[in-house]
Amino acid sequence: MKIAVVGVGYVGLSTAVCIATKYSTVAIDVNEARVLNLRAGKVPIHERGLKGLLTSGLESKKLGFSSSLASLASCDAVFITVGTPSAADGSIELSQIRNASTGIGAAIRDSTKKPVVFLKSTVVPGTARSVVRPLVEKYSGMNCGNGFGLCSNPEFLREGSAIKDTLAPDRVVLGPFDDLSLRLARTFYEGFYGRNGPEVLVTTPEGAELVKYGSNALLATKVSLINLIAKVSEKFPGTDVQDVARGIGLDHRLGLHFLQAGPGFGGSCFPKDVRAFRKSTTDFGLDSSILESVLKINEEQPQHVVELAEKATSLQGREIAVLGLAFKPDTDDIRESRSFPLIWRLLERGGKVRVYDPVAMPAAKTVLKSRVVYSTSAQDCIKGADLAIAMTAWRQIKSLTPADYLKQMRSPVLVDARRMYDPDEYGRKLRYVAVGLGSEDRRP
Ligand code: UGA
Numbered sequence: 001m002k003i004a005v006v007g008v009g010y011v012g013l014s015t016a017v018c019i020a021t022k023y024s025t026v027a028i029d030v031n032e033a034r035v036l037n038l039r040a041g042k043v044p045i046h047e048r049g050l051k052g053l054l055t056s057g058l059e060s061k062k063l064g065f066s067s068s069l070a071s072l073a074s075c076d077a078v079f080i081t082v083g084t085p086s087a088a089d090g091s092i093e094l095s096q097i098r099n100a101s102t103g104i105g106a107a108i109r110d111s112t113k114k115p116v117v118f119l120k121s122t123v124v125p126g127t128a129r130s131v132v133r134p135l136v137e138k139y140s141g142m143n144c145g146n147g148f149g150l151c152s153n154p155e156f157l158r159e160g161s162a163i164k165d166t167l168a169p170d171r172v173v174l175g176p177f178d179d180l181s182l183r184l185a186r187t188f189y190e191g192f193y194g195r196n197g198p199e200v201l202v203t204t205p206e207g208a209e210l211v212k213y214g215s216n217a218l219l220a221t222k223v224s225l226i227n228l229i230a231k232v233s234e235k236f237p238g239t240d241v242q243d244v245a246r247g248i249g250l251d252h253r254l255g256l257h258f259l260q261a262g263p264g265f266g267g268s269c270f271p272k273d274v275r276a277f278r279k280s281t282t283d284f285g286l287d288s289s290i291l292e293s294v295l296k297i298n299e300e301q302p303q304h305v306v307e308l309a310e311k312a313t314s315l316q317g318r319e320i321a322v323l324g325l326a327f328k329p330d331t332d333d334i335r336e337s338r339s340f341p342l343i344w345r346l347l348e349r350g351g352k353v354r355v356y357d358p359v360a361m362p363a364a365k366t367v368l369k370s371r372v373v374y375s376t377s378a379q380d381c382i383k384g385a386d387l388a389i390a391m392t393a394w395r396q397i398k399s400l401t402p403a404d405y406l407k408q409m410r411s412p413v414l415v416d417a418r419r420m421y422d423p424d425e426y427g428r429k430l431r432y433v434a435v436g437l438g439s440e441d442r443r444p
Helices: 010-019 032-039 050-060 070-074 095-107 127-140 162-167 179-193 205-233 241-249 270-283 289-312 339-348 361-371 378-382 402-408 423-429
Strands: 002-006 024-028 063-066 077-080 116-119 149-152 171-176 199-202 319-323 352-356 387-390 413-416 431-434
Touching (some): 002 010, 002 070, 002 095, 010 024, 010 050, 010 077, 024 070, 050 063, 050 162, 070 095, 077 095, 095 127, 116 127, 116 179, 149 179, 149 205, 171 179, 171 205, 205 289, 289 387, 289 413, 289 431, 319 339, 319 378, 339 352, 339 361, 352 378, 378 402, 413 423, 423 431
Parallel strands (some): 002 024, 002 077, 024 063, 077 116, 319 352, 319 387, 387 413
16 A cells, blocks of 8 residues: 655654554655655654654655655555644634645546545544535546545544554544545555554544544543632642542543643644634534633633742742743643743743743744743753742653752742642642642641
């Protein structure tokens, strides 16, 4: 089988290097500089395992990169993995989907292979039917189901564990438009995962698109609900949201995952997808208030962290260390990271901010510019600070001990926004404030 992946962002690149472990794969992107770098084995993102698979794919010649769609004519399957960013009204912006569909249609016009187009990009229900199918039909001059196949096939990989998630997903979701695409999808995934692979769920194209939005909306709802529960926990001295979350999560119907209270969810997916899903439900004339609440709680969370800090110390003129800028550990992605709204508020309050992140500093510099001081290590960041706010649970930040904070800081006040430290140990030794922890000064 020969496979093409159109759009080499996070999802496309991770998908392409994984598919190339099995099938001959060409990954295509309009960004020529990116294509040249990838051909030279240079990885544009921080993602565990990516570099190794890229190198082995290039060496075995099973993986290639191109900025032209011409090779699609000889492919059996084409995965669309282009971006679907937020538009101003919260809906998704479909220009990349339109361009990809148009280009794919034109490129397969003379194909005799009956290629199957898989739509992996996250789109609101109905997009494959109303946007992708008509464009591919128009520009290929063929009908879906005859000259080519089309199948919604959402992606569930997480940044930071993209390779692992692609090689061993919880499930594969297929929303085929035609028998041709269902047959090829089964052959492709069985060939890739073997007979004991993940469960394959087959539904309508809209059902598949809805699985993706439903999953992200439910995960984001869990996070916002636990953040609300965290605020209630803070009202009662000694009450800890970590205990409450465990008590909730031990119910097998609810599960322990995604009940980690913190400064809110970020990244390129949850905020964008919940906004788009809200817009789409509203467009259907449905009540989307549950999604509005999820977003509202999330928006308020950085301000809540600032208020926790202000209860412990004043901010005006203080040296404040913000530890962690990536939206979560193991990635250099700062999109919608909660650290940024936090930093803007700290600066508005007259704080002097210094920042540290093990990998996201270059990206952060393009946003924060000269408004903050850039530290070279976690230790360097807290040196002489009056307040430290731990925002991303990187190993380098988690490993700071109470002794480090006591030794390095001018006045050791620590706000644990991500619940990465043991409150008993840290609370006994320094002024320790945490999201979801009812305040109780534990120092002797
Ligand atoms: C998310 C989903 O988990 C993937 O399944 C999905 O494929 C992806 O979006 C996507 O739509 O492409 P990702 O954005 O990489 O993946 O990150 P997550 O690990 O889900 O975390 C999202 C945010 O929620 C992070 O800021 C994280 O810190 C926060 N979070 C997560 C919490 O605050 N508490 C939790 O308990 C879990």
